[in-house]
Amino acid sequence: LAPPPTITKLQSNASKTKCLHICTVFILGSLSSPQITVEDYEQAAKTLMKALFIREKYSRLAYHRFPRTVAQFLRIYVSHTGLPTDVCPCPREGEDPYNIENIPDNLSYELQTKDGIVYVYENAEALSQNRPRSLPYPDLETFAIDLSHVLAMIIDGPTKTYCHRRLNFLGSKFYLHEMLNEMAELKELKGVPHRDFYNVRKVDTHIHAAACMSQKHLLNFIQTTYKTEADRVVLEKGGRKLTLREVFEHLNMDPYDLTVDSLDVHAGRQTFHRFDKFNSKYNPVGASELREIYLKTDNLIDGEYFARIIKEVSHDLEESKYQHAEPRLSIYGRSADEWDSLSKWFIQHKVHSTNMQWIIQVPRIYDIFKSKKLITNFAKMLENIFLPLFEATVNPQKHKELHVFLKYVTGFDSVDDESKHSDHMFSYKSPKPEQWTADENPPYSYYLFHMYANIMVLNNLRKERGLSTFQFRPHCGEAGSITHLVSAFLTADNISHGLNLKKSPVLQYLYYLAQVPIAMSPLSNNSLFLEYSKNPLREFLHKGLCVSLSTDDPMQFHYTKEALMEEYAIAAQLWKLSTCDVCEIARNSVLQSGLSHQEKKHFIGANYLKDGPEGNDIRRTNVAQIRMAYRQETLCNELSFLVDAVKTEAAIGTQPE
């Protein structure tokens, strides 16, 4: 068990003088204030430590990441941290990425869904005896109890005060750091040969495949297909097969005349607080036919157009060399063959790119499928989503295409309008998925738990087989109830949006302490939920939360050809971010991403798994060591306060829980 690192030890030589200077100020400043009693402080510390222990448990079980420094303070031995994708999915130079040889053998395992979770059995006999293989199968009751613990803590008065004050302190401390060290950081960066903001690796950590091209790109693509393939049959409607020409005739439209105005896929002022209007923007010219033809994987042309346009986007990324993206493809859970169809599309059209890692998004639209009588209960939806993955993991020879496709899938996302209210209050008494036969949609936490549970079991199974694991990376905290962020604190490796952390000091502080990565999209928020000037990204970054920048939907939100650069440029301009700031964000984006261990070593340095300046290769990241030292010292400082409080308590006789 390694001892918790001390503050001085972590200072890089470059930064010693100034950092020492600033540290004195900090230590004086961070003594507990007279407004918080010692009892309150101890209570808050205990509570926060408990929350960290809970997250660590869920992270560990799912092979998610948990920061080493935090684990050291919690005195937890961590073997797996930071290596979620240690099985490199990237094909070696010259290797065929779609190669279906050397696929592992099938096993005789049996699978069965119970309470919405897939259970794995050694064989038919074990199944009949109901003896599942020894894998961690989570249960809803435990989760509900853990969740209620954290829920109680975020409204606890003393904890709120403590976290609020610590966060204010973190903000002021960074301001001081900036005043003292800004020029020194810049000097460090100027000394780095051949590396600047333009050639550090940046990952677009949150982007939807169906909106990953710009509006102008989609427009040009539609016009090009019409010019060259007008007589191709592309759609079946009402039993009749239609050519592209017929589709446009039917829409009473000449693609040559089409403009981004008539295409009408861009979010405008009309979409603010109107997620419904925003969703309809996925239909070019308001016509669902064009969405079907151009933005779907399983249409009459086998998703060829969609594949082609995505490949044009990935071609641009490869050209740019330093930009990567993690586009979301949808699996709905409507039927069990979605995975086969999607993986077939992926391989048939050779969609793989070195600059794209794939994430599967699952829309939370049980209610729609139920009302259309496509499924009978929530368990069926979960089974449609997850059982095929277990089958492909157990019997890869039977599911070769899916097996290959899964090599390039690095995680799961849960998506939909978070502002929709749910009447159901999630608790340990909530019905099991088989019993969820109501027309109404299950609440957010219910979705999250069941996705997490399946991913967790699946990851354990895949780990056993030496296969890649998946991260759970839900949309969370874009709008709606604060409880969403509690669920994700337990279940998610990292999240997208996180805006609502603004509203809860306890959660914000917990996300800081646990360094939960947050992919933020301020331009998307600006069109949907929160004006740019009110976006908390800058504040989160300065306090030390692990934030990255992402585009969400270039088709709807961005104006230029390079959406991610537009996102960075606007943030840098508006918030007057320094080069070190933007390079820190870029480094966070690589850390947060599903890129493999090998790629991360290459992009941000061989020791990236280590925290603090040691883990930073400035020649690759262009992040100043002074900044790294500051972040690490500050985190250790915050953690040691918690640990000290609990120690004190232990010393005066109270047993820690």
Add this chain to the structure above:
Amino acid sequence: LAPPPTITKLQSNASKTKCLHICTVFILGSLSSPQITVEDYEQAAKTLMKALFIREKYSRLAYHRFPRTVAQFLRIYVSHTGLPTDVCPCPREGEDPYNIENIPDNLSYELQTKDGIVYVYENAEALSQNRPRSLPYPDLETFAIDLSHVLAMIIDGPTKTYCHRRLNFLGSKFYLHEMLNEMAELKELKGVPHRDFYNVRKVDTHIHAAACMSQKHLLNFIQTTYKTEADRVVLEKGGRKLTLREVFEHLNMDPYDLTVDSLDVHAGRQTFHRFDKFNSKYNPVGASELREIYLKTDNLIDGEYFARIIKEVSHDLEESKYQHAEPRLSIYGRSADEWDSLSKWFIQHKVHSTNMQWIIQVPRIYDIFKSKKLITNFAKMLENIFLPLFEATVNPQKHKELHVFLKYVTGFDSVDDESKHSDHMFSYKSPKPEQWTADENPPYSYYLFHMYANIMVLNNLRKERGLSTFQFRPHCGEAGSITHLVSAFLTADNISHGLNLKKSPVLQYLYYLAQVPIAMSPLSNNSLFLEYSKNPLREFLHKGLCVSLSTDDPMQFHYTKEALMEEYAIAAQLWKLSTCDVCEIARNSVLQSGLSHQEKKHFIGANYLKDGPEGNDIRRTNVAQIRMAYRQETLCNELSFLVDAVKTEAAIGTQPE
């Protein structure tokens, strides 16, 4: 004399219903308020009318533009409005732009500078008899009196109240217009075939040639030259000729290691309110040697690198097809041969581009030249700047290169830090330029008058000869005293920045009434003088001031490859501008620019000189006719209030001045 247009006449058919609806509201709303007495209203109206008459006089004399609608209300016959560049400088298809044949003959005219203004004489005899040719020669006294009139009016209480209220009304009226007509405007735009924001013409109306490339572009260019021409002699220093390799060795630097960080030309937080620090950013790596080699026209390599990098920028513009720029090249007035050197550079390196119009910027740095004893008085500086232009106009055969270069120069700019305070108070008692031998710099207004005066005489002379005329387009209102904006109201065809109009309701209203174009650069301001969120662009646009978007210095301020698109994108994102808004800005930029009459007809429609919907070709501009009708009605409405007030006064027996 045409009658002033009526409101109903100007409505396009498309917009009739909604506009009528909105008009009722406006007419009720715009009756003079009980808080302003009839006397005050009449006084204010008389005053504002007078200011418009003054501007019209100065515009007319200089062949600047004055809006037809305003002239009609003032009952002034205008023959020249809107045709400042009716002599097309653009060579015809296939014609050599540097052709030095068919140059007009020399004349026997004589030239002499008096009071800092060049006088033209028919011949030597007329000169000896001091009988200048009949051209309008402005005098400082009249200008000082006109200026003091407008200065008095901007602090006049009733006028301030009146203008303040009218501006508020304009803001609210637009808000109402937006609420009622936004969707109708959008519908109009959707109906326009093949034209959207991406393919309407946009002119970058304010950009400095020495910073017209992105920082990354400059970096790549430096690296490329080093890779291919390291042994080329590029600089003379202390009598020694140095190769590129030696320069970099001397700077202790390997260009391969160079990054945008070490290049250090980007404005950061350090430049806010520090124009001095900003100016030093023109030196790559802080080394004036590199500025000399890469960003100057008159160096040891005859400005070859600077020409090459500018041509790369114009190549990108030509590729984009729809983007134009009006880069500023410097003439300092340090010596009389600057023009020859600059025109030689232009022609030798074939810098002309169809997508660039050139503007000459004159830095207001008399004090520096005086302290270095390069000039003896201010008149000498003016002579160095303007006499060569008169000579080339009178005797083009003697100055063939300058004659050709001047075909592509469309205007003059006056540049420097406006926030520098001047001790001298400009008045009719100010010393004449010959008497200005002090070390201190003349004030802003003094510079402006003398530039205007020379340009005005020159334009009259050139008009006689059938040559192109020049616009005066100074930087104005970026910082410093509000009086700058008064000087420019008289002397400028259009201005850059105009931020300080925020501070004076009277001037803001006058700029509105006279539709003085303003090239705004909110990203530049954000780095230098005013935070983005406080920039008045959106407010100005909505009230109906004629604003365009420009980049100022892409090298210092922008992050992406397409600086002008970045500027538009950020404005559109942050201020949630509609497509109609951004297309209106783009149309304004073409109107404001020095593009020729032929080009403007091609880019924004054959009738562009007409005001209102009639003058708008929506198929080219993508600006809704509803918007055009709204603007025209609103302007007519405001003008008719003024005219009515003066009429009333006349009717009750008071003689109008």
